Amino acid sequence: MSSRGSGVTVFVRTRPTGNFAQDLIQYLPDGKTINIHMRKTGQKGLVNNQLSDWSFRLDGVLHDVSQENVYDIVAKRVVLGALDGYNGTVMCFGQTGAGKTHTMTGATESYKQRGIIPRALQEVFREIEERPDQANTVRLSFLEIYNETLLDLLSSLRDGPSESQMAVVEEGGSVYVKGLSVHLIHTEEEALNLLFEGEMNRMIASHALNKNSSRSHCILTVHIESRSRTLSDAKYITSKLNLVDLAGSERLSKTGSEGQVLKEALHINKSLSFLEQAIIALADSRRDHVPFRQSKLTHALKDSLGGNCNTVLVANIYGEAAHIEETLSTLRFASRMKCMQTVPVVNEHIDPVLQVKILEKEIQLLKQELAIHDILANRTSGLYDALTENQIAEIHGQVRKYLEGTVEEIDIVNIRQIQEVFAQFKVILQQQEQEVEVRLCQKFTLAERPQSTGSCAAAKAEALRETVGEVDGRGFGVGVAPPSTKPVLPLSPRRPKPKRDSPIRMENAGSPGLCKEGEMNSLSRTNHFSVSLKELESREQEPQNLDSQCLHPADKERHSRPDSPPPRAEAFEEFKSERGSEINRILKENKEILLERKQWLRELTDSVNQAKKEIDEAKNALQERRETRQQQGEFLTSEGEPVIEEDELAALLRLQELKGLYRSQYKELCNTRAEVQYCQHLVEQCRIRLLSEFEVWYNESFVIPEEVQSVLRAGGPIRPGLIPISKATALDKDEQEQFSRLRHKLLAASPRAISFYNAHMKAQKRNRAKATPRPQPHRGTGAVSTPQQNTRSKLPAILSLS
Numbered sequence: 001m002s003s004r005g006s007g008v009t010v011f012v013r014t015r016p017t018g019n020f021a022q023d024l025i026q027y028l029p030d031g032k033t034i035n036i037h038m039r040k041t042g043q044k045g046l047v048n049n050q051l052s053d054w055s056f057r058l059d060g061v062l063h064d065v066s067q068e069n070v071y072d073i074v075a076k077r078v079v080l081g082a083l084d085g086y087n088g089t090v091m092c093f094g095q096t097g098a099g100k101t102h103t104m105t106g107a108t109e110s111y112k113q114r115g116i117i118p119r120a121l122q123e124v125f126r127e128i129e130e131r132p133d134q135a136n137t138v139r140l141s142f143l144e145i146y147n148e149t150l151l152d153l154l155s156s157l158r159d160g161p162s163e164s165q166m167a168v169v170e171e172g173g174s175v176y177v178k179g180l181s182v183h184l185i186h187t188e189e190e191a192l193n194l195l196f197e198g199e200m201n202r203m204i205a206s207h208a209l210n211k212n213s214s215r216s217h218c219i220l221t222v223h224i225e226s227r228s229r230t231l232s233d234a235k236y237i238t239s240k241l242n243l244v245d246l247a248g249s250e251r252l253s254k255t256g257s258e259g260q261v262l263k264e265a266l267h268i269n270k271s272l273s274f275l276e277q278a279i280i281a282l283a284d285s286r287r288d289h290v291p292f293r294q295s296k297l298t299h300a301l302k303d304s305l306g307g308n309c310n311t312v313l314v315a316n317i318y319g320e321a322a323h324i325e326e327t328l329s330t331l332r333f334a335s336r337m338k339c340m341q342t343v344p345v346v347n348e349h350i351d352p353v354l355q356v357k358i359l360e361k362e363i364q365l366l367k368q369e370l371a372i373h374d375i376l377a378n379r380t381s382g383l384y385d386a387l388t389e390n391q392i393a394e395i396h397g398q399v400r401k402y403l404e405g406t407v408e409e410i411d412i413v414n415i416r417q418i419q420e421v422f423a424q425f426k427v428i429l430q431q432q433e434q435e436v437e438v439r440l441c442q443k444f445t446l447a448e449r450p451q452s453t454g455s456c457a458a459a460k461a462e463a464l465r466e467t468v469g470e471v472d473g474r475g476f477g478v479g480v481a482p483p484s485t486k487p488v489l490p491l492s493p494r495r496p497k498p499k500r501d502s503p504i505r506m507e508n509a510g511s512p513g514l515c516k517e518g519e520m521n522s523l524s525r526t527n528h529f530s531v532s533l534k535e536l537e538s539r540e541q542e543p544q545n546l547d548s549q550c551l552h553p554a555d556k557e558r559h560s561r562p563d564s565p566p567p568r569a570e571a572f573e574e575f576k577s578e579r580g581s582e583i584n585r586i587l588k589e590n591k592e593i594l595l596e597r598k599q600w601l602r603e604l605t606d607s608v609n610q611a612k613k614e615i616d617e618a619k620n621a622l623q624e625r626r627e628t629r630q631q632q633g634e635f636l637t638s639e640g641e642p643v644i645e646e647d648e649l650a651a652l653l654r655l656q657e658l659k660g661l662y663r664s665q666y667k668e669l670c671n672t673r674a675e676v677q678y679c680q681h682l683v684e685q686c687r688i689r690l691l692s693e694f695e696v697w698y699n700e701s702f703v704i705p706e707e708v709q710s711v712l713r714a715g716g717p718i719r720p721g722l723i724p725i726s727k728a729t730a731l732d733k734d735e736q737e738q739f740s741r742l743r744h745k746l747l748a749a750s751p752r753a754i755s756f757y758n759a760h761m762k763a764q765k766r767n768r769a770k771a772t773p774r775p776q777p778h779r780g781t782g783a784v785s786t787p788q789q790n791t792r793s794k795l796p797a798i799l800s801l802s
């Protein structure tokens with residue numbers, strides 16, 4: 001069968017029984033037709049021996065067919081189609097106990113009896129292995145619709161929104177369930193783990209026709225995204241494979257349901273009847289409205305029923321005479337489904353890389369066009385090609401010279417050169433920024449701590465004081481300058497310049513990018529007392545770190561921790577005065593410097609604006625003088641040059657002077673701005689460090705139990721990748737042995753089964769953990785004795801290969 005079909009494919013599968021109603025159900029040799037002969041019962045219970053016959057021709061009748069063959073016939077094509085980008089849906093429908101769950105999931109204890117879903121998951125990963133030219137991403141979600149409520153069967157594995165927020169949403173022509181968790185999976189085993197986890201969470205109950213009756217509709221969706229690994233192929237495809245196990249329709253008189261199970265049955269029957277209505281509408285080409293929104297089930301399956309999907313239905317029937325009416329109604333549903341049309345299409349998306357290629361082609365064409373124009377206009381060709389390394393080097397040299405003032409212009413003839421010039425400017429700017437940062441780093445750092453063993457804070461303060469304000473320029477501490485030593489900053493060209501030994505001043509007010517190498521060296525030499533934050537960190541990691549030497553007495557005395565952790569705000573204050581006092585002090589000092597620098601920046605800005613205003617005024621005055629001179633008639637020299645008066649000359653010189661001052665102030669403004677940014681960065685770093693150290697301290701002091709801390713400490717028994725021996729031995733010995741024996745046996749006989757059994761064992765383990773009584777918000781509560789309601793949480797069954 002090809003992946004492209006036009007109608008829904010429908011099969012019938014019968015549940016094996018020793019009591020098969022041969023006289024009522026007849027399979028024709030074509031393997032596709034099933035005839036039903038039903039005696040009609042007359043009114044008032046009188047037997048009406050008139051036979052009514054129905055004949056249903058479907059795509060196949062699966063009678064006494066193994067699970068493996070059912071998968072091959074029903075689902076294989078759809079699964080492979082999904083890997084080729086077609087959406088696919090495999091769905092089981094039928095009366096309760098007819099074998100839907102057996103068909104879809106099969107027996108989780110038996111590899112051979114596994115159903116369509118585990119086989120499909122295996123096929124997906126096997127096929128992926130065989131397509132090395134494709135990069136595939138597989139995700140999985142598992143939805144349950146129980147009593148018209150959407151539930152996430154894998155909610156225990158996620159931290160996302162709660163189930164109450166789940167809703168069926170239509171977007172861009174496709175349908176999805178908002179709030180349903182979608183899990184990335186890499187292997188068959190991971191996929192099976194999720195399947196078994198979800199299966200255990202399903203709602204089941206026991207009634208007269210099925211002791212493990214599913215009380216909900218379930219949709220397991222495999223989301224596949226496939227990209228070509230070969231560059232030439234720019235498209236990628238996505239697909240959705242829906243594997244649907246519907247709850248069974250039931251005659252309440254037969255199942256004897258009551259209480260909660262009765263309520264569930266009413267919901268199930270109602271939603272199946274809505275499903276039937278939707279199918280009838282879909283099959284009728286004259287109907288333009290399909291009532292998908294009548295129930296959560298039809299809404300969630302909207303794009304699987306009438307969309308662009310390969311849809312396959314398995315109609316499960318229970319071939320006993322007692323169930324002939326249900327069989328008839330299931331077959332009617334199946335034949336309606338068969339009339340429904342779907343249009344499978346590959347979900348193909350174009351990669352942006354392809355767009356780039358198209359644009360590159362376009363550029364090529366435009367270049368050729370330009371070349372023709374150049375020839376016609378007698379221009380040199382090749383102006384539009386990418387620049388060679390030599391040309392770039394040439395531009396680089398010119399830009400440098402231009403910035404140094406050696407040349408006045410840069411030769412530019414085309415757009416590429418303009419771009420390169422800007423690029424060079426950018427590079428130089430970045431270099432300057434880095435250099436400024438390096439220099440500021442050296443300036444804005446901690447002073448070296450004294451080696452004294454006395455009071456740490458006092459000693460440090462002393463050391464810092466020693467390094468402040470040294471006029472010979474050798475060594476400055478950060479932000480410890482007393483107010484008197486802080487710079488008096490110039491507010492206007494007439495105001496004094498900042499002191500050159502200010503702790504936050506930049507050594508070279510000019511362009512740092514162009515400062516000479518010698519200057520940089522001497523700059524770093526003058527800062528030999530400085531300690532950067534990073535250095536501080538590394539020192540603190542040394543065994544003999546200062547913090548341990550400088551423990552506050554309160555820290556040392558804290559032998560016993562309080563019963564409950566103190567309020568964080570209170571603890572934070574304590575931390576700042578004890579363990580975190582050093583970093584807190586740095587933070588404070590840096591903040592002070594930042595404030596002061598900001599203030600200086602404001603003043604400098606005012607000053608630059610003032611200078612600009614004065615320049616404008618001087619310009620205007622000069623212009624007025626010139627105009628008056630011209631109006632009054634000019635005196636010319638013997639060379640014909642106009643003679644200007646002394647006051648005009650003075651005004652001209654003043655204007656030049658103002659311009660010079662303006663330029664230098666502007667330069668300083670830019671540098672100060674960079675300093676402010678850097679100071680802000682430092683303050684932020686300190687703040688983050690203070691908070692993170694506080695977190696560690698708080699947890700260690702009050703939250704993490706001391707035993708745990710000792711275990712986690714380096715050299716403790718827990719190391720990454722090592723399972724604690726106590727945990728490893730906690731498994732039941734017999735079970736371990738049994739499992740490993742089985743593993744070896746299986747490995748030899750059927751290596752493909754290992755993922756299945758690994759996942760099964762994990763599910764059982766989780767199941768045991770869950771068996772410990774715990775309040776469950778909506779599952780398994782209020783269980784009634786008969787019929788019994790539960791989730792599928794069973795204790796491990798014996799594993800078997802058959």
Ligand SMILES: Nc1ncnc2c1ncn2[C@@H]1O[C@H](COP(=O)(O)OP(=O)(O)OP(=O)(O)O)[C@@H](O)[C@H]1O
Nearest residue numbers: 015016096097098099100101102210213214247248
């Ligand atoms: N083809 C089959 N081969 C062997 N056993 C089967 C087959 N079909 C059904 N069964 C058995 O019949 C019982 C009922 O089947 P199952 O639970 O799959 O029915 P169902 O249609 O899902 O019922 P419900 O709608 O109540 O959940 C199970 O014990 C199952 O193992």
